[in-house]
Amino acid sequence: MKEQQKNNWTIEDAERIYGVSRWGGGYFHIGDNGNVQVTPDPTNTEMRIDFKAVIDEIKQEGIQLPVVVRFHDVLRSQVEQLNRTFDQTITEAEYQGEYNGVYPVKVNQMREVVEEIVDAGKPFNYGLEAGSKAELIAVLAYNTNESSLTILNGYKDEEFMRLALLGTKLGRKMIVVVEKYSELLLLVKIAKELGVEPHVGVRSKMTVKGRGKWEGSGGDRAKFGLTITEIIKAARYLESEGLGHCLELLHFHIGSQLTDIRSVKEAISEGGRIYSELHKMGFTLQYVDVGGGLGIDYDGSKSTNDSSRNYTMAEYVADVVYGMKEVCDLEGVPHPTLVSESGRAITAHHSCVIMEIVGEIRSNSAEIDTAPADGEHIFVTNIRDLYLSIDHHPNLQELFNDASEYKERAVDAFKLRVLSLEELGKIETLYWQIMVELQQRFRSIEFVPEELQDLDYNLSSQYLCNFSVFQSAADTWAIDQLLPVVPLTRMDQEPTVNCSLVDITCDSDGKIDQFTIERGISDVLPVHKLNKGEPYPMGLFLTGAYQDVMGDMHNLFGRLNEVHIFSYDDDPQDFYIEEVVKGSSVNDVLGVMQYNTQGMATDVKRLIDKHVASGGMKPREGVRWTDFYESCLAGYTYMKTN
Numbered sequence: 001m002k003e004q005q006k007n008n009w010t011i012e013d014a015e016r017i018y019g020v021s022r023w024g025g026g027y028f029h030i031g032d033n034g035n036v037q038v039t040p041d042p043t044n045t046e047m048r049i050d051f052k053a054v055i056d057e058i059k060q061e062g063i064q065l066p067v068v069v070r071f072h073d074v075l076r077s078q079v080e081q082l083n084r085t086f087d088q089t090i091t092e093a094e095y096q097g098e099y100n101g102v103y104p105v106k107v108n109q110m111r112e113v114v115e116e117i118v119d120a121g122k123p124f125n126y127g128l129e130a131g132s133k134a135e136l137i138a139v140l141a142y143n144t145n146e147s148s149l150t151i152l153n154g155y156k157d158e159e160f161m162r163l164a165l166l167g168t169k170l171g172r173k174m175i176v177v178v179e180k181y182s183e184l185l186l187l188v189k190i191a192k193e194l195g196v197e198p199h200v201g202v203r204s205k206m207t208v209k210g211r212g213k214w215e216g217s218g219g220d221r222a223k224f225g226l227t228i229t230e231i232i233k234a235a236r237y238l239e240s241e242g243l244g245h246c247l248e249l250l251h252f253h254i255g256s257q258l259t260d261i262r263s264v265k266e267a268i269s270e271g272g273r274i275y276s277e278l279h280k281m282g283f284t285l286q287y288v289d290v291g292g293g294l295g296i297d298y299d300g301s302k303s304t305n306d307s308s309r310n311y312t313m314a315e316y317v318a319d320v321v322y323g324m325k326e327v328c329d330l331e332g333v334p335h336p337t338l339v340s341e342s343g344r345a346i347t348a349h350h351s352c353v354i355m356e357i358v359g360e361i362r363s364n365s366a367e368i369d370t371a372p373a374d375g376e377h378i379f380v381t382n383i384r385d386l387y388l389s390i391d392h393h394p395n396l397q398e399l400f401n402d403a404s405e406y407k408e409r410a411v412d413a414f415k416l417r418v419l420s421l422e423e424l425g426k427i428e429t430l431y432w433q434i435m436v437e438l439q440q441r442f443r444s445i446e447f448v449p450e451e452l453q454d455l456d457y458n459l460s461s462q463y464l465c466n467f468s469v470f471q472s473a474a475d476t477w478a479i480d481q482l483l484p485v486v487p488l489t490r491m492d493q494e495p496t497v498n499c500s501l502v503d504i505t506c507d508s509d510g511k512i513d514q515f516t517i518e519r520g521i522s523d524v525l526p527v528h529k530l531n532k533g534e535p536y537p538m539g540l541f542l543t544g545a546y547q548d549v550m551g552d553m554h555n556l557f558g559r560l561n562e563v564h565i566f567s568y569d570d571d572p573q574d575f576y577i578e579e580v581v582k583g584s585s586v587n588d589v590l591g592v593m594q595y596n597t598q599g600m601a602t603d604v605k606r607l608i609d610k611h612v613a614s615g616g617m618k619p620r621e622g623v624r625w626t627d628f629y630e631s632c633l634a635g636y637t638y639m640k641t642n
């Protein structure tokens, strides 16, 4: 923020700093009015939903922030984009097979999300993938399109196999992907018992590893999949059981959020070779499933950063289609039907969290009078003299060192009972006044000494934000996943404060101090000064993949209120709220932890009654307190701000 003094701040400046269009995937922009806006259908840019309007409506309906906002049109648009891109590329490449994608429900299992994806995917026969028994049970009921695939990954027990074969009996295309050799024996045994022919897939442990945070999904020590030897053994076993033709699919998944397109190319050529060889051995598999991994550009850098990727969806699809075609043509085998299991790319953009700033924490926010006092300690006099000398001090670095040293020595002196509390307070006040002055001076200097580079961070504010990192941005805490956070309004004004964000949990890890801004990743985010009485909403974006469903109960905050938004051309604001899903109440979260909340309410009432009976409280007041306790029990777990 070197250009602080610039007055003619424009929306372009805001875009440069916050990069909303860089990570927005064509969906998010800064409007001319300074508010962040959504274009839920990138082919219809006329339709723009203003976040401010969404917030106003949410509040009008009496829904408390923070809320998760889901844009169903974004979800549909992503499903269509992926399927269209595959279809177009297949036509262009004169690829002989089709695309039959599936959505892996573990990425976001919310019923509304799954329903929307199934519905949007119908014209493309887009199916679902399940990776656990519970997911299979859901998918069996929800993948209603009989022409689409249901792919079953993950470790499986006997019940799992029975459920899968039930699906097969009912005419669904259920493909059981063998992750572990013994699963095949179990599947064949139960299939024979039920008299159903299973559709079998094998997952290959690939030698190629994806780069990025999930590279452990590939390689010899991968948790899932069969080695080449096991794949051959599995094929031969099926053959010996008279079920060789049931081996229909080869699966691989080398990791999520693949940052480098090279690993996609390598996986396709390795997988393509295995498919071809199996074919030549007489196993005419119909499908090759390339797994997930299609990345999201969370930081907008189009690079191989962990939170980015150096390719587009179109480039990814081209590498899959052309890569497979090339291998198959060389080997003289038919082009398989392509399956992919992109979850992150389908869901990341569709949801975000709207949260409000409820306060500011600054190390230098309070000041006390530092005027000289009779007989004051020499440290106080020294640091005051230092402060007064700033204007003509020859060496600011030296001044910084001296001030820091005085402050350290003052703390020691205080512990030794040489310095009074009041004197220590004066030294602290003067120290921060010096730091603020130094920061001003270093703003206009290109080369800032190393020790002083932390000055911005140390002097930055912490904005206290009404949300829980553990609930809404679990990966930010667990694996340093970067998610874009920006103010939703006032983008037409210059941000003059640097801040990091802290949440309302009692955990020091409950913070966000990694932001994507103009010059890359920064530990502070430029924001606006808070105006008294005026809400300052922020948006946490790209939370639709994994974050939405991974939240935990840290500090008993629980699930957020949710609003489901549909775009609607005829509405003046271009949208309507289709559904509101209430978040966790205090009752809910305590219940999960085995509390008997009704009993608690009775106990507290009894206490209050006793107090009233003994004359410590008027009866009316007692009733009010009882009602208050009960209404808090029934209320939202987050801070009440509206």
Ligand SMILES: *Cc1c(COP(=O)(O)O)cnc(C)c1O
Pocket: 104, 106, 107, 131, 153, 253, 255, 256, 257, 291, 292, 293, 294, 341, 342, 343, 344, 345
């Ligand atoms: C998690 C997972 C996916 C989804 O991967 P994304 O990177 O989110 O697209 C796909 N397939 C399997 C087997 C998975 O475990």
